[in-house]
Amino acid sequence: MILIPNRLKEQFVRMKTAKNSILIKITLVLTLSFSIGTPTQAQPEVLPSPSVEMWGEKKDQLNQSYKRWLKLKEQCKGNYSYDIKWSSWTGFGNTTTIVVRGNQIIERRFESYGAPHPDGRPIDENRWTERGEFIGSNPKGHPPRTIDDLYREAISLTGKPVPQFYRGVIRFNKEGLLLSCYIQDTRIADDAPIKGVNITSISLGSESLPKEKQAKPTFEQWVTNGKKIPDGMMFIGGSPWFNETTGKKREPVEVYEMIYGKNVKPAPFKPIRPPFNPNKRKTFPKHWGEPPKRQTRDLRPLPGGYGMGSGTLARWIQENLDRDKNRSTQPD
Known part of the structure; x- marks a missing residue:
């Protein structure tokens, strides 16, 4: 049952008195339509789901690149290195270098740098190098892996479809070797993390071997x-x-x-004279007699291998040596 306001009833009575039934009906219809009308609710818009991306021909390019790598690796005898660089939009970043010799990782180098200082100070840096059994001990930097390991990871990644809201990226260098094969979330604007392989550069051959330790340079x-x-x-x-x-x-x-270290100039060389100790000198022949008791205070090498002594002792020894020599040359 529909309730009609009193004001409308009064209008209805006046109109009835005026015998205008048609106008009454029109008024009632308009009034009822405004009083009982209900608004319609808007239906939510259904967004189409993003399509799943497939690697397609990129997967075939990756397989060809892997065959190319096997040939180049054999030519360089497994000697190479590669760099992985990362930098943030705020100015800091790092670089990891993996050095491989004979298909074995022999060195991992890491270098990080901070954002520029507003006061003009030098950029903060941090560097270290790992060799031997210490390779991989530092949690920072790219993990120590060969390029063969990176290819296997890339092949495994391309064997699956790219997830929704992600993009798949594959890049190669001029030689056709793999540089990047990863997926990245497109919903993140800055410094979005990636999953997969992302190499900056590859160096083949002896250039990748560590440099020999150089001599200490002068300050200039x-x-x-x-x-x-x-x-x-x-x-x-x-x-x-x-x-x-x-x-x-x-x-x-x-x-x-x-x-x-400090460049300390060495002190001038001063010869050290060994102390005179007659007890350690080889004994003189008995027929020479006793050496002179009064001697000069100088010190010099004595003839005949008798060590060091004064000039007086040297002359006495030489005289005895000459005397013995003359005796040996005289006929019996």
Whole structure:
């Protein structure tokens, strides 16, 4: 049952009196339509689900690249290295270098750098090198893996479809070797993490072998070559150029002395005369008699292998040697 307001009833009575039934019906219809009308609810929009991406021909390119790698690896006899660089949009980053010789990892180098300082101080750096049984002991840096391991990871990754909201990336260098094969979440704008392989560069041959330890440079040579910090050298605080105790920048000579030690000039050479000890000298022949008791205070080598002694003793020995020689040459 529909309730009609009193105001409408009064209008209805007036209209009935005026015998205008048609107008009454129209008024009632319009009133009822506005009073009982219900709004319609909007249906939510259904978004189409993103399609699943497949690797397609990229997978075939990866297989061809792996065959190419096997040939080049044989040519360089398993001697190579590769770099993995990463940097953030805020300015910091790191580089890991894996060195392989004879298909075995022999070295892992790591270098990180911080964002530039507003006050102009040198960028903070951290470097270290692992060799032998210590390779892989530091949790930082890219894990020590050969390129064969990276190819196996890439082949396994391309054997599965790319998940929703992700993109698949594959890149090769000029030689056709694998540089990147990973998936990345497209919903993350900055520094989105990746899953897979991402190499920066590959070096084949003897260039990848570690350099021999170089001789200590002079301060002038070190400055001329750009004041470089040796690989693998670490400093508390990150950078040797800033003194955290004083809050001031170190001078180049201070940094050089921290790396190579102070250049202390050696003291001038002073010959040390052995002390005269007649008890340790070989004995004189008995027929020479006793050596002179009064001798000069100088010290010189004595003839005949009798050690060191004064000039007086040297003349006495030489006279006896000459006398013995003359006796041996005289006829019997």
